Amino acid sequence: QSVLTQPPSVSGAPGERVTISCTGDNSNIGADYDVHWYQQLPGTAPKLLIFRNANRPSGVPDRFSGSKSGTSASLAITGLQAEDEGDYYCQSYDNRLSGLFGGGTKLTVL
């Protein structure tokens, strides 16, 4: 059971907007550690999508955005495309300097 909680699945039609939540507590996200998001397409290594809560690495479309508030964070994807289908993970830290991942969310494009 992951310390960071994500919904197991979300879905949306092409062109729609979806959000994925990541909920922690005061020992991790609430302790002011940054949240990062990864996209994992089938059979590939995870790809950094959002770093430090709301920043996009070079090459990531602005359809992807992140936010953080209190003990939670969210990833939003607008203009959903078929190629966005895959698994999404949030990642943060805790007070023991341990890395943490959320359990992952499977995004289905209908």
Add this chain to the structure above:
Amino acid sequence: QVRLQESGPGLVKPSETLSLTCTVSSGSISGHYWSWIRQPPGKGLEWIGYIYFSGGTIYNPSFNSRVTISVDTSKNQFSLRLKSVTSADTAVYYCVKGRGYSGYEYWGQGTLVTVSS
């Protein structure tokens, strides 16, 4: 940009030690943190631990002292050893640059290690 490549046996017997090496190319291992992350088949990502180029380490407490991460700066490599493996340790193992504070931008392609007799 930096490239990472995992290497090691794809099959390990129960109770034995899993050993993997990550070779870093197009960049120096010095001055940076390096991590191991794994993913059991069909499941999520699990952080194993990280090492600084000078040798300092932090491990996931859930591994109960079974894990050791080491670095060889002369070879631009870092390694993972996981003792007393069981079938629960069957996973794709990724070596990654960084310790996660700013996110993990560079990943190896991953290597599947199966624990089976």
